[in-house]
Amino acid sequence: MVISDIVIIGSGNTAVNLAVAFRKIGRNISCVFSRDAVKAGKLAEKVGAECITDIAALPRTAGLYILAVSDDAIEDVVMSLPRVSGIVAHTSGSVEMSVFEKKVAAYGVFYPLMHLSAHKIIEFSGIPLCIEANNQENLEALQGLASALSNEVHIVSSEQRKILHLSAVFACNFTNLNYFIAEEILKKHHLPFSMLRPLILETAGKIKNDSPSKLQTGPAVRKDLKVIKEHIRLLENFPEYRKIYNLFTDLIFKKKNSHEL
Amino acid sequence: MVISDIVIIGSGNTAVNLAVAFRKIGRNISCVFSRDAVKAGKLAEKVGAECITDIAALPRTAGLYILAVSDDAIEDVVMSLPRVSGIVAHTSGSVEMSVFEKKVAAYGVFYPLMHLSAHKIIEFSGIPLCIEANNQENLEALQGLASALSNEVHIVSSEQRKILHLSAVFACNFTNLNYFIAEEILKKHHLPFSMLRPLILETAGKIKNDSPSKLQTGPAVRKDLKVIKEHIRLLENFPEYRKIYNLFTDLIFKKKNSHEL
Numbered sequence: 328m329v330i331s332d333i334v335i336i337g338s339g340n341t342a343v344n345l346a347v348a349f350r351k352i353g354r355n356i357s358c359v360f361s362r363d364a365v366k367a368g369k370l371a372e373k374v375g376a377e378c379i380t381d382i383a384a385l386p387r388t389a390g391l392y393i394l395a396v397s398d399d400a401i402e403d404v405v406m407s408l409p410r411v412s413g414i415v416a417h418t419s420g421s422v423e424m425s426v427f428e429k430k431v432a433a434y435g436v437f438y439p440l441m442h443l444s445a446h447k448i449i450e451f452s453g454i455p456l457c458i459e460a461n462n463q464e465n466l467e468a469l470q471g472l473a474s475a476l477s478n479e480v481h482i483v484s485s486e487q488r489k490i491l492h493l494s495a496v497f498a499c500n501f502t503n504l505n506y507f508i509a510e511e512i513l514k515k516h517h518l519p520f521s522m523l524r525p526l527i528l529e530t531a532g533k534i535k536n537d538s539p540s541k542l543q544t545g546p547a548v549r550k551d552l553k554v555i556k557e558h559i560r561l562l563e564n565f566p567e568y569r570k571i572y573n574l575f576t577d578l579i580f581k582k583k584n585s586h587e588l
Numbered sequence: 589m590v591i592s593d594i595v596i597i598g599s600g601n602t603a604v605n606l607a608v609a610f611r612k613i614g615r616n617i618s619c620v621f622s623r624d625a626v627k628a629g630k631l632a633e634k635v636g637a638e639c640i641t642d643i644a645a646l647p648r649t650a651g652l653y654i655l656a657v658s659d660d661a662i663e664d665v666v667m668s669l670p671r672v673s674g675i676v677a678h679t680s681g682s683v684e685m686s687v688f689e690k691k692v693a694a695y696g697v698f699y700p701l702m703h704l705s706a707h708k709i710i711e712f713s714g715i716p717l718c719i720e721a722n723n724q725e726n727l728e729a730l731q732g733l734a735s736a737l738s739n740e741v742h743i744v745s746s747e748q749r750k751i752l753h754l755s756a757v758f759a760c761n762f763t764n765l766n767y768f769i770a771e772e773i774l775k776k777h778h779l780p781f782s783m784l785r786p787l788i789l790e791t792a793g794k795i796k797n798d799s800p801s802k803l804q805t806g807p808a809v810r811k812d813l814k815v816i817k818e819h820i821r822l823l824e825n826f827p828e829y830r831k832i833y834n835l836f837t838d839l840i841f842k843k844k845n846s847h848e849l
Contacts, residue, residue, distance in 0.1 A: 398812070398814075398815070399814075421807075421815045421818065440783060440784070440786070440787060441786055441787055441790065442787065442790060442791075442805060453786055454786055455783045455786065479783070479786075481783065483779075486777070487777055487778075487779055489818065489819075489822060490773060490774065490777040490779060490822065491774070491779060491783060491784075492815075492819075493773060493819045493822050493823070494769075494770035494771075494773045494774050494779075494784060495770070495784060495787055495806075496806050496807065496808075496819065496833070497766045497767075497769045497770045497773070497829070497832075497833075498766055498767050498769075498770035498784050498787070498788050498791075499784075499787050499788060499790075499791040499805070499806070500804070500805055500806030500807075500808065500809075500836075500840075501766050501832070501836045502763045502766050502767075502788075502791055502792075503791060503800050503803055503804050503805070504800075504804065504836055504839065504840060505758045505759055505762050505763050505766070506758075506759050506763075506795055506800035506803075507800040507801055507804065507843070507848075507849065508755075508758045508759075509755035509756070509758045509759035509800075510755075510799060510800055510801065512751060512754060512755045512758070513751065513752070513755050516747070516748055516751040517748075518744075518748055518751060518752060518755075520795075520799065520800075522701060522716045522740070522742065522752060523701070523752075523755060523756060523759050523760075524795060524796060525701070525702055525714055525715055525716065525740075526701060526702055526703065526756055526759070526760050527759050527760060527763075527792055527795060528792055528793070528796070529702065529703060529760075530703075530759075530760040530763055530764060530792070531763075531788055531789055531791070531792030531793075532789070532792075534767055534781075534785060534788060535785060535789070538771060538781065539764050539765075539767035539768040539770075539771055539781075540768055540771065542764055542767075543761070543764050543765065543768065544703060544760070544761055544764070545756075545757050545760070545761030546682075546757065546761075547757075547761065548761075551659065551660075553659075553660075554659070554682045554753075557682065557750065558750075558753075558754045558757065561750060561751065561754050562754070567835075567839055567842075568758070570835065571758075571762070571832075571835060571836075571839075572757070572758075574828075574831065574832060574835065575761075575762045575765055575832075578765065578828055578832075579761075579765060581828075582768070587768075588768065
C-alpha cells in the first residue's frame with residue numbers, strides 16, 4: 328500500500344518538519360489538527376491542508392495519521408481519536424508502540440533520530456528514520472514512505488528505540504553539557520569558548536570514518552598522571568566538574584587497561 | 589624581528605605539521621633534530637632541511653627553535669640544548685613557560701589548540717595558536733610568525749594555557765568517551781553506531797553559532813522524570829554508565845534551576 332494522503336496531528340517541531348518533507352515528495356497533507364489553532368493554521372497553510380481544532384472532525388480515511396505531539400500527550404490523544412481506517416504512527420523516541428493497542432487497529436512508529444526545530448526545516452535524506460508497525464503490511468507501507476524521504480530507514484523495536492534515545496543522551500545531551508562545562512571553566516579565566524570550536528568540530532568529525540574506541544586522546548588514555556594531577560588542582564573551585572573529571576578519567580584508565588580503548 | 593629561519597626539534601605529529609606549515613608561508617627550515625633518525629630524515633627531506641641527530645650539532649643562529657617533543661621530554665631537551673641566539677619555544681598545552689628560564693635566554697610557547705597527526709597535514713588558517721614569550725620583543729616575533737599562519741592568534745599565559753587544555757579535555761576527550769559509551773550501549777542491542785552520526789554532527793555544529801548554555805536538550809533539561817527513570821532501568825547492566833548518567837542528570841537539573849541552562 329502506498330501512503331498518499333496524510334493527516335498531521337500536532338503543530339510543533341516534528342509536525343512542521345515532517346509535513347513539509349511529505350509535501351516535498353508529493354504526498355498530500357489533507358488535514359492538520361492541533362489544539363493550538365494559531366500554529367495549526369500556520370502549518371496547514373504552509374502545506375496546503377485543511378486545518379481543524381476539534382479532533383472529532385478528523386478525516387476518517389487518510390492513509391496515515393502522524394501523531395507528532397509531546398510524549399506526555401500521546402496517550403491522551405490516542406484515547407480521544409475517532410475510529411480511522413489508516414495507520415496511526417507516533418514520532419517519539421521513548422514511547423512504546425503498545426500505547427496504541429487498545430484503541431487503534433493499524434498503528435506504528437515513525438521516529439526521526441534528529442533534533443528538529445520548526446525554525447529550521449531540514450532535509451531528511453541522510454537522517455535515520457526508525458520505523459515499527461503492528462503488522463507486516465503496515466510496516467511495508469511506512470517503509471515505503473520513509474524510503475522516499477531518507478536512505479537511512481531502520482526497522483527498530485520499541486525497546487531498541489529507547490536504547491537509541493538513551494545512547495543519544497550520552498552522545499549528544501551529555502556532550503553539550505561537556506561543552507557547557509568547558510565554557511564555564513574558560514569564562515572564569517577570561518578565555519573565549521570560541522577558541523575550542525575547531526577542536527570540538529574536529530572531534531565530532533572524526534567519528535564519520537572511525538569508531539570512537541579508536542579515537543580516544545588526552546591525558547587519561549596516555550596515563551599522563553602529572554597533567555591529570557594538575558587538572559584536578561585547577562578544578563578546586565568546581566567540585567562537581569572535579570567529580571566528573573575523576574569519574575571519566577578512571578573509566579578511561581579501566582577501558583584502556585581492558586584494551587577497549 | 590621577522591623570524592625567517594627555523595629549526596625543528598622533534599619529528600612527531602606537531603613537528604611535522606608545523607614544519608610543513610612554516611615552509612608553506614616561505615620560512616626556511618634550516619634543520620630538523622630528532623633522536624629518531626628515520627623520522628627526522630623523512631621530515632628533513634619533506635621540508636628541505638638538514639637533518640641532525642646530535643643535539644650538540646644544532647645551528648646556533650636560527651631565529652626560532654621549535655621544541656615539538658612530548659611533554660615529558662621537554663625539560664631534558666631544554667637541559668641538553670647548546671647556547672643559541674634565537675627564540676626557543678615549546679608547543680605543549682600543559683608545560684609552563686618557566687621550564688626554559690634556567691637555561692635559555694630568549695624563549696616562549698607556540699601552542700596550536702588542535703589535535704595534530706603526522707598522517708594528516710592540516711591547514712592552520714582557522715586554528716587557534718596560543719603564544720607566550722619571556723619579553724615583548726620575543727612575543728612580537730612569535731606573534732608575527734603565528735599571524736602569518738592563522739587568523740586566530742591568542743596571547744595566553746601558562747596558567748590560561750593549562751585551563752584551555754583542561755577545558756579541551758571536557759569538550760573533546762570526555763566527549764569522545766561519551767561517543768564510546770553510546771557505541772557500547774548500541775552494540776549490546778545490535779544497533780549500529782552510525783545511526784547516531786547525524787545527530788552527533790548536528791550537536792557539535794550548533795556551537796558554531798551559539799553558546800552551549802542555550803543549546804541543552806534532552807530529558808534532564810525538560811525534567812522528564814518518566815524517561816529518566818526508564819533510562820536508569822535500561823542501564824542496569826552498565827553500573828559505571830549509570831553513575832555518569834545520574835551525575836550528568838543531577839548537574840543539568842541544578843544548572844537548569846539556577847537558570848544557567
